[in-house]
Structure formats: C-alpha cells, structure tokens
Amino acid sequence: MIEKSLIFFKSSSIPSYFVLVLLMVLHLQCSSVKGRLLSLSKPNPNDAAAYARWLVSQNSWGVLNTIAADLGGAPFGNVVSFSDGLPGKGVGIPYFYLTTLDPTAANALIDQRSSLTISEYPIGTCGKTDPENPTCAKITLTGKLILVDMNSKAAEFARSVLFAKHPEMEGWPKDHNFQVFKLEIQDIFLINWFGGPKLLTVDQYLHWKMKKLALSL
Amino acid sequence: MIEKSLIFFKSSSIPSYFVLVLLMVLHLQCSSVKGRLLSLSKPNPNDAAAYARWLVSQNSWGVLNTIAADLGGAPFGNVVSFSDGLPGKGVGIPYFYLTTLDPTAANALIDQRSSLTISEYPIGTCGKTDPENPTCAKITLTGKLILVDMNSKAAEFARSVLFAKHPEMEGWPKDHNFQVFKLEIQDIFLINWFGGPKLLTVDQYLHWKMKKLALSL
Numbered sequence A, B: 001m002i003e004k005s006l007i008f009f010k011s012s013s014i015p016s017y018f019v020l021v022l023l024m025v026l027h028l029q030c031s032s033v034k035g036r037l038l039s040l041s042k043p044n045p046n047d048a049a050a051y052a053r054w055l056v057s058q059n060s061w062g063v064l065n066t067i068a069a070d071l072g073g074a075p076f077g078n079v080v081s082f083s084d085g086l087p088g089k090g091v092g093i094p095y096f097y098l099t100t101l102d103p104t105a106a107n108a109l110i111d112q113r114s115s116l117t118i119s120e121y122p123i124g125t126c127g128k129t130d131p132e133n134p135t136c137a138k139i140t141l142t143g144k145l146i147l148v149d150m151n152s153k154a155a156e157f158a159r160s161v162l163f164a165k166h167p168e169m170e171g172w173p174k175d176h177n178f179q180v181f182k183l184e185i186q187d188i189f190l191i192n193w194f195g196g197p198k199l200l201t202v203d204q205y206l207h208w209k210m211k212k213l214a215l216s217l
Helices: A002-034 A048-058 A103-110 A153-165 A167-171 A202-206 A211-215 B002-032 B048-058 B103-110 B153-165 B167-171 B202-206 B211-215
Strands: A061-068 A074-081 A095-098 A113-119 A138-147 A179-191 B061-068 B074-081 B095-098 B113-119 B138-147 B179-191
Touching: A048 A138, A048 A179, A048 A202, A061 A103, A061 B061, A061 B074, A061 B113, A074 A095, A074 A103, A074 B061, A074 B074, A074 B138, A074 B179, A095 A103, A095 A153, A103 A138, A103 A179, A113 B061, A138 B074, A153 A167, A153 A179, A179 A202, A179 B074, B048 B138, B048 B179, B048 B202, B061 B103, B074 B095, B074 B103, B095 B103, B095 B153, B103 B138, B103 B179, B153 B167, B153 B179, B179 B202
Parallel strands: A074 B113, A113 B074
Antiparallel strands: A061 A074, A061 A113, A095 A179, A113 A138, A138 A179, B061 B074, B061 B113, B095 B179, B113 B138, B138 B179
C-alpha cells in the first residue's frame, strides 16, 4: 500500500514530499510511544520459549512486584524500566536500575520475593484485541529480586545494557544512589493463545538461543 | 501542519486522497494501541487527585497483583483490563472481569491483598520520557480484591462500564465463568513529578469530582 502511494507521489510533485514527511513523522511518533525497540515479527505462539524471549526483548518496561511490609504485606506493583540485553542479544534476565528512595528496591532488600509482568499490548502487535484477551500475550517472571554488587562484572554488563535501552538513565541524579538489581527467575507464567498458560521451564527459557532474532536484524 | 497539507491536496487531486486515507489509517492504528480512550489534556501534576483520577480513567488496562500461595507467597502480577466507569464519568474504583481459571482471581479468593498498577506511558502522553522517569506518571492502588455478588446492582453497573470500555468482554466464553471483582482501595501511591510520591488520601481520590473531565468532553 505504501509502495503504491509512492508511485502516486511521482506525479504529484513537491507537495507530496511534504505529505511523505508527515507520514514518516506520524509513524515515528507512533512507534516511540509503544515501547517497541525492534521491528521483528512475533514468533509462533506454539514456540513458548521463543515467544517469551521475544516479549522480554521487545519491551522496555513492565510492572515489578514486591511485598510491601508497610502495607500489611500486600503485593506492591511498580512501573519500572528494564533491559535483558542489547537489542537482538538479550540474555532473558531482566536487569533494573533502582533507588531505595522508591519502595520497590527498599522492599526487595527486606523480602526478595518478586515478579515482573510484561504485556504485549504496548508493543503494538495486538491490533484491536483487548489487552486481557489471551491472544494478546502476557508474561510474569516470578523469582527473587537481587541487588547486584556494583563493582562486579555483572553490574558493569547490566549498566551497559540498561543504558543502551534507556539512554537517560546514565544521567539520573547521583545522590539518588541508583543500583543494579536483577530478577533471578524461578517460575514463568506465559499466556499467548487460547488454552491456558504455556508449559515453559526456566531452563528452556534461559537456554533458548537468540539466533532467529539475531538473523533477522 | 495537517491543515496545511490539506491545502496541498486541493492542487494534487485524487492520488492525494489516497495519501489522506493512509494518514488516517496510520493515525488510527497509532491511537488504537496506546490504550487511550479519551483525548483529554492531562491535569496539572500538583493536583494529585485530578491526576490520579485522570490516569485511571484514561487507561483501559494495568497489572493486578495478588499473593500466590502456590509460588511461596510471591507477589504475582497479571495483565488485566479494567474500567472505573463510562468515559468521563469514572468513579475511581477499578472493576475487573476475571475467571478463576486464571491465577489472579483464584489467589484473591484465598487472600484479598492486592494492588493495581497503571502507567501513563501507554496513554502516549509521556513523549520520549523514559517510563521510569518520575515525570511519566504511575499509580499503584493497594487494597482488597473483592468478588462482587453477580446478582447485585453493583455487578450490573460494573458489567455495563466494563463492556463499554471492553466490548469484546461481553462475548467471552460463558463456560469460563467470568465474574466481577472490584478493588477496595486502602492506599494510593502516585508519582507524577520529581520529589517523591504525592500526598493523596483515598478519600481525596474517591471524592474528587469529574467536573473538569466532564466539561471538556
């Protein structure tokens, strides 16, 4: 459809270039709010590991849940940014950049039980399907939210992949003492089609190779 | 800018109508994935109650967190759709349409402690700001997730506002036994600017009048 419109442009001269620019601006604006980082088609829903890794790799933010002792032990969800690796080279483990000025990091230092929940909806690939419809995928990674030693190689890696996906993080206030946390995954809940959650072990998830994603970049 | 392009269209005849349709399609696609339901400008960040109600009213989905006894008592977040009322007439209380085939409803029937987390990011009003930046708002409503008697007037109201925002819900499989749940809010965590969470009581939140939103519709 877009190619066809470009043919029309040839016969309608300069004003159409203006429209083309408008189209591009609209498209860019559209993409920027979706949180989409790569333009990859989604995997087959039957390939649970591929789908789960795609969902984590494509998203840049989710809701990180901890236990809030100060709220009677209630589960407390918080909107956070994360990164599991450079685009196309994700490792499947979500890293976070958190400050204990925020309840989530403070909660995790008391009780590590945690989960990260991500929706396919903001990627923009669910179309008009409702966010709760099982064909609009969602994943919950449950495990332990662990503070990473700031001087370790793991922290260095985490900072590089976090800053690659979230450039403004590098400039966040030093006096807020942002630190690297990671989710040590113990259970995976993935729904990406009808028929209930997919059977997917942590081992299958972590050892899935990114070759398909890498090849298509 | 768009008006200007329409002037150009007059001189470039039919092919440009094609481009106009393309523009409209792109714009619609763009809007549909953001989860934006109304086109209202956001309130002043200093007006915490107005901002919180706007955030809840504008969104159609969030992450609902419960305690998962089968995962060692971990906080379990799940992507869900919700509605707090007809557009512009929200009551601030989120209603859900859940089945116990899904862990969230099943968890809530054992332990009502819960929270609903919503981000401003998917609405599309954060621009290029990172989802974790405090100026891109987020709200967590903590409380009890309660099953609403299906024959009550409250359930009737809830179904009407849920189906108004999520038309496909009405056709979801009857044998899944979807039921209405509501969040009885006990605490509000709102960040919509620098300087930490806003001071906002449940009373201030619930009794804020929607007059500003209603007037601008």
